[in-house]
Amino acid sequence: MESTTRAFNDNVRRAIGDAGLRRSLDKLGHGFPVKRRLAAERLPEFETLRDEARDIKNHVLANLDTYLAAFEAKVTETGGQVHWARDAAEARDIILAVCRDASARTVTKSKSMIGEELAINDHLEAHGIQPIETDLGEYIIQLRHEPPAHILAPAIHLSKEQVADTFRASHDGLPRDRDLEAPETLLKEARAILREKFLAADVGLTGANMLVAETGSIVLVTNEGNADLTQTLPRVQVVMASLEKVVPTLEDATTLLRVLARSATGQEQSVYTTFTTGPKRAEDPDGPDAFHVVLLDNGRSGMVGGDFQDMLRCIRCGACLNHCPVYATIGGHAYGWVYSGPMGKVLIPNLIGMETAKDLPNASSLCGRCEEVCPMRIPLPRMLRDWRRRQFAAGQTGIIARWALKSWAFWARRPGLYHFFADIKMRSLAAAAGRRGRFRSMVMAGGWTGSRDLPAPQGRTFQAQWDARGGKR
């Protein structure tokens, strides 16, 4: 997908002014985090499982070549075919070729972040093949030609009225004035329309939550059941997966599955978890005749062994988005590409380049909540700092910030001078603020005082108070 990450600041301004988005994000902030906490509390082994999940993926990343080769061998042995793609363009070509070989007219698709990365829908459509998203949220945003606003809940930004309008505009042949008030009615209409599409599709295009090297299986997790209809009904199945999705064994997949749903939605387990191995067997009454797996690199092999390798442990649970104060304020679209939230801020610059995504690592208070809840214990704040350091080294940091950081460094290296002037500065600020104790506006701090007052310092500096207490608590 084309990114608008370069326009991050404009995107943010637009998002903050959107009252409907505010409402959805408030609801999100009160829903998922509470459910996640309850699920974690209900499982005494949760923290241990997080450690084990992290260790499994670290082991995989240290041996990724071996596990991918083992996975490929098993897929081949069970009658499937593995394709390797260096970048998005190669992956799109492979998928299009498979669809053409199958003389496909329609393709059903279950939600996949890799599919978004490839913008595979646009590519198929441009070549005369109709792609149909089947995850309800993804279907809605496909009708609206929008990117996903959240990696788990793509239509999180929309109200039911907006969904109703979308259905009225898109579902031809139904009475215009039909009642689409209740969410149940909307679901019923979408279900009926999609059911026919499922049954008619020639190719089923899915992602994969995991790939199992031991058996050549792919693992798909959904609550709706759409991935299963997508992979069971058409004649051909195509799986899109990035390299780091592989895990060694069924047991390892199981450990990851114990933390995935709990972290994502607070469920003990998602409704449908399916392990799919090869095409249908000779005696099977249902399932596809052909099974293809497209393994996508798109920048990942370059992350292995480097500062951002830890990001490749991500299982796309969305917990870091759900707990992020920045995501809660601006929503997913502002990030300008398919990923968002803390994981997006670290991953996007890796995949589309720092130059385009330079604002992302800076839009963070480094509060650390994302790392606290990440089931894979990914050090997201550390990696955001790494990006900032690289930007500074590459001269991509703005002139004011550079100047401010340099002068800060000057004072920080001279503690005596620093304390002396800090004391004077505090007193003069307190005096200037007067009885109100706060500033309505301040030169060079308009970004802060534009929407709120700046409190003036009170009393003495922290260091002075610390000394007065004899340096003890």
Add this chain to the structure above:
Amino acid sequence: MNARDEILGRLRRNARRDGAQEPAARLAAHPRGTVPARSALDHDGRVALFMAEAGRVDATVARLNGTAAIPAAVARYLEDAGLAPALRTAPHPLLAGLDWAGAGLDARPGASDGHDVAGLNVAIAGVAETGTLVLASGPETPTTLNFLPDADLVVLREADIVGAYEDVWDRLRAAGEDAGFMPRNINWVTGPSRTADIEQTLLLGAHGPRSLHILLVRDDG
């Protein structure tokens, strides 16, 4: 260089080997991670935990004495749900000799064509840990039965209730050939289909079944 060799070559060059364990050894030994202690129970404990967990995710459970009781239980369920007395059944030996007509049911064995109101399949296991059904694809147990009918009914034998997911992997490995012990599909099913994609309102019956009814059958030898 082709894409495969280029990608694998770059991975090999960049990898920081941990040396902790050889991949081949891990694949062969498939060690278990931590298994939650809550499912380490005796048979009765596992059955009770399975039923409680299945209930938490909106599945319903009926306990039956022997397979002969299945048709009457199905008929009762369909009637209570206000559904027609017809269903698609798995062509499974466990269901073959049953008297469907005697219970007033029109039962047709086979895969679902997408227009069945109710479907009946047979699970290979139930996992007490989370009230999860495990179903395998195969000629006797079509996968479409798990997803296409509006009402999903599943027969589970009490003896097949295990504590943890890992117990099912062990059973499959023991039963299958070394190389290919996995059928095309292993489905874990934990409750009926659902979505929260419209305003984060939870609704049952997204694309898959609107209801999940488990017929838990006590062994009749």
